[in-house]
Amino acid sequence: MNVDLAERAHNHNWKLDPIVRSLLDTDFYKLLMLQFIWKNFPDVHVTSETVNRTTHVRLAEHIPASALIEQMEHVRQLRLRKSELIWLAGNTFYGTRTIFEPAFLEWLENGFRLSDYEVSEEDGQLILRFSGLWTEVTMWEVYALALMSEMKTRAALGRLSELELDILYARAKTRLWDKIEKLREIPEVRISEFGTRRRHSFLWQEYVVMAMHAGLGASLSGTSNTYLAYKHDLEAMGTNAHELPMALAALSKNDEELHDSQYRVLELWQKNYGGELLIMLPDTFGTTQFLEGAPDWVADWTGQRADSKDPFVAGDEYIAWLISRGRDARSKRLIASDGLDVDGIIALHKYFHGRIRFSAGWGTLVTNDFRGCHPRGEHDFEPISLVCKLMTVNGHPAVKLSDNANKATGPEKEIERYRRVFGSVAVAGSEVVV
Template sequence: MQVNFAERADNHNWKLDPIVRSLLDTDFYKLLMLQFIWKNFSDVHVTSEIVNRTTTVELADQVSTTLLIEQMEHVRSLRFGRSELVWLAGNTFYGTRSIFQPDFLDWLEHGFKLSDYEVTEHDGKLSIRFSGLWREVTMWEVYALSLVNEMRTRSALSQLTELELDVLYARAKTKLWDKIERLRTVPGVRVSDFGTRRRHSFLWQEYAVKAMRVSLGASFSGTSNTFLAYKHDLEAIGTNAHELPMALAALANTEAELRQAQYRVLDLWQQSYGGSLLILLPDTFGTTQFLAGAPEWVADWTGQRIDSKDPILAGDEYIAWLEARGRDPRKKLLIASDGLDVEEILRLHTYFNGRIRFSSGWGTLLTNDFRDCHPRGETVLDPISLVCKLMTVNGRSAVKLSDNPRKATGPTEEIARYRQVFGSETAERVVVV
């Protein structure tokens, strides 16, 4: 685990430290979703866009468009390696072997490519848009977010002396260790790394993952980063995301089809995957309405991931919903993943312990918590809320309502129409971490 971060930060070069090192350097759910899209929606055309929800930060002031395009072109030049494809084909994921079909892996090797993109800047704002076939656009999400976040990091580090870099990373290591030490004291706690998209850097994410593995043992479930799982023989964690129901909803031709889109995607998903990959993400158009209208077979899924709702409220709601349908919540899995840090992880573990199998997906504040570590007291290394969202599907607007209105995306009139169709309540506007 010996990494001289100060020296590496001082001497970044393409051969030693490209930001994205492999096409596997993405969240595992993106590969699962890519196979799903390739199989079911191969000809659908989409656009997506990077959205900076931290409006106080002007990205164009911190990220060079020229250097960003160079990094993006580097990513487009990458290909899946033979050993990586063999690992995808032969490894056991979630207790199941051969999750990825041979013809899909053949397409990854010979037919996969990333779509076109457009990078522009205006008045300090950086605009990054992607357009093309859905199967060519979808993988840009994590690559692009990783690029922008690490380019912010590199820009800030370039202003520091080597001594200041040493101080910065010493403080960050101590902070990380203090968090891990607190987790070590609690029996039965379960934590996974979900921090790829908003990481400080690849090297820091790898350092954090290795530290968790060494220190937490069985309490560390694995990582969402497929490349790190491949490289370090870890469990690859992840299932699906809001992108799927958003796209199917946009493709709906009637209000009835629109309401059913959130369940149709589950039906198609379980035709492709089973077992532990059957994790609900019900908040795309509102959790309460989703559970109220869900078909009976949805209660047989493995569990639920909470994203935008208060985890206590969402967990209690899911447990009550399961009990009302005669399912034992203690056999189900509940995953929290939104803006967690160690205090919240421990609080939620205590609250749900013995009631349901609980696990935390620890993201930004695991792999990018440099708050109060800067040797000059600056906040330039503080993480920001950067997302990549689907904008159109076959020319129609894509919409996400969320349980937190601050996370809603789409044209205002379409958001209003979706709220009317789904009957989603307008919840409190919780600050996005």
């Protein structure tokens, strides 16, 4: 890909380089979840908001609220192009050509809109809050995080000379290639690029994806970025996220419904999708309790994504559970996706190879690893942990317990109630870096 990143950064004009260029510039799972929500919960109202877990980085000091609003309004004006809709309708995703229903695509073209939002400043942080129908709010998540992440990047780029920009990107390219070379030594490894939401920039993510495609060949399964998959004829990767079980739990009328909601969401999902899209995410309220109480049919799902638990521990636990349910773990898939970098991916591949179909979702530390690349030794380009989480569902608080207590979200009283209902114990996991 012949793009002079340093020159482009030096002459940034946001109308030439808007941060979000297309409504497809989002994680593929958001589109799968949007269709699921549109079909099953079209009248549910939610609120969500962004949180910067890297609190020492005061985003309000780097990003003017007015400039963020200008970018947000640009996103609200975007519409899917005819060619993008034709691609969604006719392309094969996970071996299925009709994954998106014609009625959904028609609604996506003519009825879809993004919700209203508020921008506020609290303790040096910019907070984005969204409110409206779930179908209107859900897509903001990735757009908002990508906007804030790249605006932080652009502020730092603006403080460098053209020579310093050349040095910055030369170092980052060298670091990226060093990682790719390590992975090239293990042709059996399988990796998906998962780095949209906290990327350095769109142009850098595109460069990373094309470098991985050229350097890794078949080891690159695809990208979670739907627009890049569309533009470069790659596989679009992704299934579902914590948002779904959080919402169904919040809609529960009593403790029994609350406990069973983590399996109810799987029942609904498998009515809409199958095959490689049957990947469960059991850590929303604690992986161990989820597996212990799961109905037998859950073991027929294709695999599991390990997010907040140590992936070595989570993988062993999943394999043992499959064996106890009489399933062949070698036919199942294990996806690790939390804060991975190249050495961890290689270690996990070697550990699980031959025991289960292992693959890695490589995110922030491939699309935003500029650590140590600053030409003056400063830390302006280090990635931060930005998230956007559900806050309420039809007026009820939304909760996530996680396998890592540092990632728990929700009002403290509701967290206590959820721990009682699900029998989850607060476990202090690793520090949240990205």
